Amino acid sequence: MKTTLRALWLVFATTVRASPLQSLLCLAETASRALSALNPLFYGLFASGAVRQDAAMLLAAVVGLICTTAVRMIFEIIGTSARLRQMDTIGFVFQHRIAKIMGSIETLDHQESPALLDKLQMFRDYAGSLAGALNSILGLINTVVWSATSLIVAITADWRLIILVLLGLPRILLTRMTVRWDQEVEDEGSPHNRRANELVDLCHRVDAGAEIRVFGLAPELRRIIRRSTRQWQLPTIRKAGRYMLVDLINGLVYYGAAAAVLGWMIIDTFAGRVDVQAITIAITALGTLQVMTSNIVGTTKWAAQSIRSATRFVWLQDYARTVHDRFTGDRKPPPKLQIGIRFENVSFRYAGATRNAITDLTLDLAPGQVVALVGENGAGKSTLVKLLTGMYAPTSGRILIDGIDLADLDVTAWRQRCTGAFQDHANFEFTAAETVGLGALDRMEDTDAIKRALYDGAGENVLKALPNGLATQLGTRWPKGIGLSGGQWQRLAIARGMMRRRPLLLALDEPTSALDAATENALFERYAAATRETGRRGGITLLVTHRFSTVAAADTVVVLSNGQIAESGTHTYLLRRQGAYAELYGLQARGYS
Ligand SMILES: Nc1ncnc2c1ncn2[C@@H]1O[C@H](COP(=O)(O)OP(=O)(O)OP(=O)(O)O)[C@@H](O)[C@H]1O
Ligand SMILES: [Mg+2]
Structure with a gap:
């Protein structure tokens, strides 16, 4: 409930702030709806005037009808155009805010967790209804105003019409259930929709084009897209059947009762107990009451959809805030590293993973050093770089920057002192x-x-x-x-x-993997200059590479294996040690010779 209220407030505040004047003009539509509900009164007056042959009554009815119709049309034009313009404005405001929130989330988890991605997919699918949120809520208000006015007009004409109002109530009350079905359908369909969307996207991507063609993947991809789309639509189809049943039962009850009430009134009219004005209003109101129930149900569902979108926006805001609250550190990084960087018993496991990417790793990186990080694929090298730049927080242990826990540092300020190539x-x-x-x-x-x-x-x-x-x-x-x-x-x-x-940290994660040998050589000469410069200023260069020719110049070589340090030391030391490093180095040297 609290979230729904926050969602409503969000829509209201965003809309009014985006354009106060247009928001006000939107209300003209509500006034127009209220005026249109008065029509049965004039029809009744007209019928009564015709029966009594009263010219004044006839004139009052016609003038009243023309005047309210004219005013109603003017209000409707003003209100509708304000509402549509407001919808565009709010659409842009929300797009801008979403981009701002997404860009401000400190970590990358939300881009990798399936549960979060599903939520984001739903959010994107229905983001359009955020732009129409005010529209839909106003639509609901308009319908309620119109219905209330119609009801008053109808019931004052003949009390029996209240029976029809009561018969319309179950359908309105059932809306609560159908709104829940809508939400279930959205939740259930989202993963399949995300899969279908991503595969369609894959078919359009240039980088996937060659493989899709060489391996003849198009039919298979189409098959998966078709299956995912079917799975996505299945809940909607099932839901449509249930809706039809609910509508059918309600319709039969309503029209059966309406026929009975009208028959009763017609008998009374012939008996002279009901005057012609009242029966005219009743007949007109009959149609109105039936449309009214459908309108209330329709606009409620529309408004509920918008509120769900607004609620997802609130969820995104909260999620960003929760992540932000984990980064409470406000200490500034030192101008120059004096002690260096220390990984202290650091373990890290990606969300949803079954094993650690890094396990109980302790490592000291001294200021001014060039540290080469080597190891087989999946050893945890890139993970270390991401932990160092604060993209993820260690599951346990600490990373100390000159003795200060990275969690206590202002992460933005720290990132401003990091650079590199990922x-x-x-x-x-x-x-x-x-x-x-x-x-x-x-x-x-x-x-x-x-x-x-x-x-x-x-x-x-x-x-x-x-x-x-x-x-x-x-x-x-x-x-x-x-x-x-x-x-x-x-x-x-x-x-x-x-x-x-x-920078205090220059992290180069496989910077030369796609480079030719000549460029690689030129690059390393210049790296040497850049790293000397970084080192002189107390910075640390972390070089992740599979090419051992570049490792020799590093001050320290760290060999990672399964998220742990297998060995570390200078190139010469490690060669002498005849361990994993010496073996890998020997293999590459033989390969090149
Ligand atoms: N986003 C992720 N979510 C879950 N697990 C991940 C993610 N990224 C990496 N991993 C896992 O973490 C481990 C370490 O991966 P990492 O990318 O750090 O390896 P690496 O040493 O950089 O390998 P490479 O030499 O192939 O670049 C691997 O087992 C990998 O499967
Ligand atoms: Mg890597």
Whole structure:
């Protein structure tokens, strides 16, 4: 209940804040509905005037009808256009707010947990109804106002019409149940809908195009999409059957009773106990009462759908806040590392995983050091980098930055002192200058800084190949956009990482995996310079790599295996030790020779 009220308040406050005048004008529609409910009065007056041959009554009825119709139409035009404009405005406001919330969530868990993803999918599916939330709530208010006015008019004409009102009540009360069915259908269908959507998306993706064609996956993908869509729609189809049954039973009861009440009134009219004005109002009201019940049910469901969307928005806000509350740290990172970074008995398990990615790991990284992290696929190297940048919090243990627990640090301030290139880097399809410049927003316009970062990341050849230099639009999906190879994108990602100067942590997660040998060599010479610079300023360079040729220059090599340290030390020490590192190194050396 509290959440529903918050959802209602959210819609109301957002709407009114977005445009107070338009919100006010929307009420004109409500007034128009109330006026339209007065029509039976004028019909009754007209019928009575005709029977009594009373010209004044006839004139009053016609003038009344014309005047209310004219005013009603004016109100309706003003109200409807305000409501539609308001809907567009609110749609944009909510889109903007959703993007802001999604971008502000400190961790990545919500992008990986199926339960959260299903919720987000539902949220996206029905986000449109957020824009129409005020619309639907106003629709409900309009219907209630119109119905109340119609009821008063009808019951004052003849008390028996109250029986029809009472017969309409069960259907309205059943709406509570049908609204619950709607919610169940949405919850049940969401995972299947998400799967279908993602597979449709996959079929459109350029990076999946070659494999889909070579392996002939299209029919199989279509089959899964069809199956998921069927599973998604099945609850809706089942629900439609139940709705039909409810409507049928209600309709039969209502129309049976309506025929009886009307017959009773007609007998009384012939007997002179009911006047012609009352029977005219009753006949007109009969249709109105029937439409009224349907309208109340329809608008209630519409409003409930919007409230559910608003409730999901509230849930997203709460989720973002819960994550935010876990990052209560407000201590600033030191200007320069004096002690270094320490992993202290750190264990970490991804949400939903059955085993740890990192287990009871203790590791010291001294200031100014270049630390190479090696190990087989899945050993936990990238996980360590993500833990260090605060993308996830350790399940147990601590990460100390110069003696301060990372949980006590202001995570945003800490991230501002980190930089690097991630294994799953993004291909930002902007201009080349922007793609690189994003690495330091305060220097995005600084062409010299961008060129220098490109040089440090061995990306100057990428620049030379671009027709408009830094101004070239990247990505073939955009007008005049240029396509880049995987290695070229990777070099731009490294350059982006080089934009931020004086980092405390330079994390390079397999920066050269897609690079050719010449570029790799050039890059490492420049890395050496960049890492010396980082080291001089008390920073730490963490280099994750599978290429042992680059590891030798590191101050310390850490070999990870199954989320634990298998061995660590200098390259020379580890070779002498004749352990896992020496074996892997020997294998690669033989492979290259
Ligand atoms: N988002 C995730 N959710 C659940 N488990 C994950 C996730 N990412 C990684 N893992 C698991 O955590 C373990 C460590 O993965 P990680 O990506 O850190 O390995 P890595 O050493 O970087 O491997 P690679 O050399 O292939 O990049 C693996 O067992 C992997 O299956
Ligand atoms: Mg990795």
